[in-house]
Amino acid sequence: MPQNNKIHLSYSSHRDQPVVLIRFDYQHEIHERLKQFEGIRWSKTLKSWYIPEVAFDLHTFFEAFRGEAWVDYGGLKKERNILISKESVPNRPRYNLKAIKAQLTDDVHEKIQSFKKWMEQKRYSENSIKTYIHQLEIFFGFYASKAPEMISNEDITSFNNEFIMKHGLSPTFQNQTVSALKLFYERHYCQQLQLENIERPMKAKPLPKVFNKPDLERFFHAITNPKHKMAMMMIYSCGLRRGELVNLKLEHLDSKRKILSVINSKGNKDRIVPLSDRIINKIKEYYHTHKPEQYLIEGQFAGTPLTASSLQKVFEKAMKKARINRPYTIHCLRHSFATHLLENGTDLRYIQELLGHKSSTTTEIYTHVSRRSLQNIKNPFDDLEI
Template sequence: MLIDEALSLFVGHQYSQNRSEHTVIAYQTDLNQFFRFAASELNQEPEFLQVQEIDLYIVRSFLGTLSEHGLARKSMARKLAALRSFFKFLCHKEIISENPVQRVASPKLGRKLPHFLYLDQVWGLLNAPDESDLLGCRDKVILELLYGSGLRVSELVSLNRDNIDIDSGILRVMGKGQKERVVPMTHYAIQAIKTYLTRRGDQSPVLLLNYQGTRLSERSVRRILDKLVAKISLEQHVHPHMLRHSFATHLLDGGADLRSVQELLGHKKLSSTQVYTHLTRERLKEVFSQAHPRAKARNIKKKR
């Protein structure tokens, strides 16, 4: 089977599995890069490449070339994940009999801790919008939902009015893989939404609108956040997902259990949530200092 035909089948399958548009496009980009490399290795044009011609050695050579060009391990792992999914699909459909990626080891990745904001930084940011005008009221809603409910920016901009139950204080959010979850809202978020919608006074079903009256985009949210960060003179770069990181970190630091935070974030795997436990060390040290006899004895001596 020709590569183009196999890729078309694979893309259709990804959409049928409710993969996001971003994921499918990323897979296509990585796979097309690999196909061009494989065709070059086999001295033929990419459009004439057959999936049956690709073997383990071409895959390893591809990864080796990426490494020689200094590609980060995380990016290599992403490209390898695309290849795994593609050839696993072809094996399942019995288009190929052997998976050329099966014996390829994934590059070892160091765990990168998420960046977050401290409480005083969050408070400063939440108070940054000018609520005397409509757009400032909207920006207040953006911040209160990103931080107060831990939403992804994609989830935020896709919200409609009927996703919000003001009386019960909950949101129905469509997360990754078109999986819906229910998330509570803070009192501050509820008040911000009420104020914003009252000031708007229209009947649009969309929650967050731009100045033209159409749905706010993810890029616009990032620009709004950049302006608010500059307004309060925060030195570090703040992106929308950092508010989600802060949401999870502050919950765990405040004593929330890991499973509850996992459910609030909509994580499929608990390991995805465990990266946020780094700040709880300080809380554990405080508990230890207050509860352990030897630690308490040291504290008594300090008081004397």
């Protein structure tokens, strides 16, 4: 085992929830293995990976890194060195995720695994599969005494009241549970449940956040690493999602036809995005300097893609260096691409195609944040002679 491969575990809190912090000096192998853990997240404020305490199992963690890294769990032996104040924590009962999933019967576990294989064969995204299986294991673990075919709409309503609401879980958790059950029962039980009658929480409809032009220029000027700048320029100039950028291969670029092919994107759809002469020149300059082998933006090792977490660090570092304090995210570059196109007079139908939106309704949200459209509205106050 390499002597430098050490992982330090300790208790902490994040957003008023108890978590286990996972800190280590960056090692690619450890980083990639950590990403496989269910529920693991990166916290910008804590500057650490963490797993909710209810989802953390020390024995499983040890086994995952046996022979690869030394796990220092001294911080878990002691009393919590960072306690959550009673005033900051809502008086909500906690649940033991491991114990709930352990209640699954062998028959139900087999059905869920069969459903997982079916989702994989249907080429659902890795995130969708992981989320749906997680929701099903919790739901059927909660109803371990009932066979799936005996579950009714009333049981789902009770689960919402007695588990989701009781533990203060999010509307997203509630929606994901209903969606997972809907697909599971369609697959295994020919839609015995009338899930269309299940009440779902109202969805929030926040407007997309858009970079203004001065902030955008400061952001790009703050990135000095050519590879990192190329990554961010591609996201903005082509309206790419983060996953589309990291999976972008050289074979997807056609400089002669001036197009970029986005392959197997969200919803398993392909689309074509035009490349401007300026971005083509930037790509050629970058290619001749860095000579990537397979992916346009490669990671630490040749032929491997840059990870989404590395891309996030690049973005955060550039934001900090540019001293931009607005709540922008990487995805805001895609929002900005769409909004700036609209402000330049591009038809909304073309923008829909460029972004790969299934419905024009999704694209129409950009009309609400287009500065030029808003400025064209004449305020009736201006007509008053006062």
